[in-house]
Amino acid sequence: MRQLIKDNQIISDTWTILTKEECAExxxxxxxxxxxxxxxxxxxxxxxxxxxxxxxxxxxxxxKIGAELTRxxxxxxxxxxxxxxxxxxxxRLIKERYQFTGELRAxxxxxxxxxxxxxxxxxxxxxVRADRIDESAIxxxxxxxxxxxxxxxxxxxxxxxx
Amino acid sequence: xxxxxxxxxxxxxERVRQFKGQTDxxxxxxxxxxxxxxxxxxxxxxxxxxxxxxxxxxxxxxxNSTQVRKLAELCRKYDKGYAHFTTRQNVQFNWPxxxxxxxxxxxxxxxxxxxxxxxxxxxxxxxxxxxxGAIADEVTDPRPYCEIIRQxxxxxxxxxxxxxxxxxxVNSVPNNDRAATLVHDIGVQLVKDANGNVSYDIYAGxxxxxxxxxxxxxxxxxxxLDLLTYLxxxxxxxxxxxxxxxxxxxxxxxxxxxxxxxxxxxxVDEEWAHIKASSNRLTSAEISRVKAFFVDPxxxxxxxxxxELTAALANNKAFSRWYERNTDTHKKPGYRLxxxxxxxxxxxxxxxxxxxxxxIAELADQYSFGEVRVTHNQNVVLADVKQSxxxxxxxxxxxxxxxxxxLGMLTDIICCPGGDYCSLANAKSIPVAEQxxxxxxDLDYVYDIGELELNISGxxxxxxxxxxxxxxxxxxxxxxxxxxxxxxxxxxxxxxxHTDTDxxxxxxxxxxxxxxxxxxxxxxxxxxxxxxxEELFIDTYRRIGIxxxxxxxYAPAH
Ligand code: SF4
Numbered sequence: 001m002r003q004l005i006k007d008n009q010i011i012s013d014t015w016t017i018l019t020k021e022e023c024a025e026x027x028x029x030x031x032x033x034x035x036x037x038x039x040x041x042x043x044x045x046x047x048x049x050x051x052x053x054x055x056x057x058x059x060x061x062x063x064k065i066g067a068e069l070t071r072x073x074x075x076x077x078x079x080x081x082x083x084x085x086x087x088x089x090x091x092r093l094i095k096e097r098y099q100f101t102g103e104l105r106a107x108x109x110x111x112x113x114x115x116x117x118x119x120x121x122x123x124x125x126x127x128v129r130a131d132r133i134d135e136s137a138i139x140x141x142x143x144x145x146x147x148x149x150x151x152x153x154x155x156x157x158x159x160x161x162x
Numbered sequence: 163x164x165x166x167x168x169x170x171x172x173x174x175x176e177r178v179r180q181f182k183g184q185t186d187x188x189x190x191x192x193x194x195x196x197x198x199x200x201x202x203x204x205x206x207x208x209x210x211x212x213x214x215x216x217x218x219x220x221x222x223x224x225x226n227s228t229q230v231r232k233l234a235e236l237c238r239k240y241d242k243g244y245a246h247f248t249t250r251q252n253v254q255f256n257w258p259x260x261x262x263x264x265x266x267x268x269x270x271x272x273x274x275x276x277x278x279x280x281x282x283x284x285x286x287x288x289x290x291x292x293x294x295g296a297i298a299d300e301v302t303d304p305r306p307y308c309e310i311i312r313q314x315x316x317x318x319x320x321x322x323x324x325x326x327x328x329x330x331x332v333n334s335v336p337n338n339d340r341a342a343t344l345v346h347d348i349g350v351q352l353v354k355d356a357n358g359n360v361s362y363d364i365y366a367g368x369x370x371x372x373x374x375x376x377x378x379x380x381x382x383x384x385x386x387l388d389l390l391t392y393l394x395x396x397x398x399x400x401x402x403x404x405x406x407x408x409x410x411x412x413x414x415x416x417x418x419x420x421x422x423x424x425x426x427x428x429x430v431d432e433e434w435a436h437i438k439a440s441s442n443r444l445t446s447a448e449i450s451r452v453k454a455f456f457v458d459p460x461x462x463x464x465x466x467x468x469x470e471l472t473a474a475l476a477n478n479k480a481f482s483r484w485y486e487r488n489t490d491t492h493k494k495p496g497y498r499l500x501x502x503x504x505x506x507x508x509x510x511x512x513x514x515x516x517x518x519x520x521x522i523a524e525l526a527d528q529y530s531f532g533e534v535r536v537t538h539n540q541n542v543v544l545a546d547v548k549q550s551x552x553x554x555x556x557x558x559x560x561x562x563x564x565x566x567x568x569l570g571m572l573t574d575i576i577c578c579p580g581g582d583y584c585s586l587a588n589a590k591s592i593p594v595a596e597q598x599x600x601x602x603x604d605l606d607y608v609y610d611i612g613e614l615e616l617n618i619s620g621x622x623x624x625x626x627x628x629x630x631x632x633x634x635x636x637x638x639x640x641x642x643x644x645x646x647x648x649x650x651x652x653x654x655x656x657x658x659x660h661t662d663t664d665x666x667x668x669x670x671x672x673x674x675x676x677x678x679x680x681x682x683x684x685x686x687x688x689x690x691x692x693x694x695x696e697e698l699f700i701d702t703y704r705r706i707g708i709x710x711x712x713x714x715x716y717a718p719a720h
Contacts, residue, residue, distance in 0.1 A: 058406075082197075082200060082323070083200055083283070083323050084323065084406060085283075085320075085321070085322060085323025085324055085401055086401060086402055086406075088320040088321070088322070088323070088401070089320055089398050089401045089402050090402070092320055096437075097436055111197060113184065113200075117320075117322050119319075120319035120320075121319050121320055143176060143180045144173060144180075145172060146169045146172045146173055146176075147173075147317065147319075148173070148313040148314060148316055148317070148318075149313075149314050149318055149319075149390075149442055150440060150442050151318075151319050151320060157314075157442050158169055158313070159313075159444070159445065159447075159448035159451070160441065160445070162167070162169070162448070162451060
């Protein structure tokens with residue numbers, strides 16, 4: 001089973017991420033994450049299932065799902081390339097505007113050196129590339145002990161303390 | 163000047179440690195080239211044509227003499243003994259070794275300096291007027307606001323991977339825009355509202371590069387405490403909707419244009435409504451805290467035009483020429499703003515040796531409260547010089563080659579590093595600047611021509627701001643050979659009425675390097691033949707248009 005960093009620990013992943021193609025016929029039972037576009041297109045059929053989460057592409061808009069976001073146990077955001085930073089904004093919206101409290105997971109090209117920023121934007125789970133996942137990656141959550149600005153991690157802006 | 167407290171110092175120290183770890187992992191082969199690229203770029207480290215290039219942040223151009231001495235020491239120790247002032251009010255080392263970079267950063271941290279976000283697709287150094295705080299006509303000192311923006315943008319977790327680099331400039335003078343704010347991704351113009359409170363007019367979507375554009379006003383009189391939350395809303399809209407499929411279309415200017423400024427502004431407002439009251443909303447206490455670092459130095463009570471000065475002006479032509487050109491009116495009687503030019507014939511614009519850096523530090527300590535400012539014209543300003551000291555300062559500056567009295571004139575060229583240093587270049591730019599400086603070495607002639615901005619970039623990235631030069635020169639590649647395209651009528655001008663920032667028009671087919679001095683000479687001749695008494699080059703151009711210039715330059719030889 002695939003490994004995952006969640007809440008500062010390496011654990012085994014119990015969720016399966018489905019692509020759009022894999023959702024074409026039926027959506028299997030069990031913990032699955034489906035693309036946002038699939039969720040929106042099959043809303044009626046899926047709305048009563050509790051074993052479903054969703055995953056965002058960079059062009060998906062949290063606004064389209066709105067308050068219903070809080071119903072999911074897991075929401076993932078995909079980083080097709082680490083240099084594509086749209087997911088950081090998407091995460092903050094999910095977390096701050098829509099008050100999502102479940103597992104918010106970064107997937108795709110997720111590398112150790114992005115973890116610190118990802119965490120500040122509200123992610124608490126990280127599907128680090130399989131060849132790069134180890135205990136030392138967890139160290140990077142401690143890269144900085146002070147930050148200037150407020151984000152999704154509830155640290156207030158530094159100036160309030162000065 | 164801003165001084166670090168324990169928080170600022172901790173952040174910079176932790177960055178040094180983090181980057182050292184990343185470099186170690188890279189050198190051990192645990193990070194791929196591509197992964198390391200994104201990390202080193204966030205730290206101002208490029209691998210250039212000849213060697214790595216390290217860009218060091220000089221927030222809004224301010225340096226104290228200790229920092230200048232440290233730069234001198236570092237370029238002696240780790241580089242070839244010189245540094246380069248960029249057109250972004252930063253400093254570059256052109257030859258450091260990759261394995262030395264962590265040590266360089268740690269030495270910089272010891273004098274409250276860093277290389278954070280000096281490159282990469284993130285929020286870059288905020289720039290402002292090099293005369294800030296020392297002139298009478300500003301709304302308020304812009305530097306505290308720049309520092310506030312610097313802190314907010316430093317390691318902003320949401321905006322480390324934007325579609326493209328992002329530059330913010332702040333201006334505080336109503337009718338003069340020395341910071342060229344309207345060709346920035348965001349331009350912040352400090353204004354007073356009807357009740358006399360500080361507020362901001364926010365412009366977005368300006369920029370140079372391949373598709374030059376002047377920024378649009380998207381918010382009038384934003385209240386003082388709302389600066390950061392509003393900037394955050396702009397950045398969020400850009401981060402989500404800016405194009406990522408084509409790097410030439412990825413700047414915010416393309417998004418603002420595609421959406422139209424009105425729709426873009428509405429989208430920002432919508433976003434802002436949600437985050438207006440967040441923890442990032444400024445407090446008056448924070449603004450006062452930062453402002454306290456930018457109070458006046460211990461000025462003496464003096465009169466203008468002391469006897470020493472008037473005598474020296476009367477007796478020494480070279481000095482009076484320099485005084486006219488390279489010094490400016492100060493807000494305090496008895497003081498002057500002095501610009502030291504880094505544009506001596508025979509050295510690339512903006513290049514300074516370790517000894518010259520030490521000389522600058524010395525002059526700053528002796529004559530200007532130990533502080534200097536780097537300008538986007540690649541010069542250095544001593545902001546608070548006593549008029550009675552000017553002659554002595556001039557003599558010393560002259561010896562160092564800092565007193566070429568051409569400020570704002572044809573030979574005060576803005577020039578990017580170009581093909582000599584930069585791997586993105588289409589053509590060399592420094593030799594063109596040198597050829598032009600050599601052609602126009604007669605000072606009387608340069609004076610007769612009057613103020614004229616000539617800007618050179620080695621490629622479309624426009625680091626030399628060629629689009630806003632009265633004469634702009636752009637290096638282009640024509641079937642593998644270096645050619646130069648000339649544009650006329652650009653201006654980084656004034657903000658009033660929003661009209662004086664202009665993008666230059668292309669003159670016509672490009673020229674070989676050897677022809678450039680003659681081309682420039684022809685352009686100047688058209689001007690001198692057509693000008694009226696009071697017209698500068700740009701005025702004549704605006705009156706007579708591009709055609710007479712075109713005809714002269716492209717006329718078949720007899
Ligand atoms: S304009 Fe082009 S050549 Fe000049 S420094 Fe910038 S990227 Fe390099």
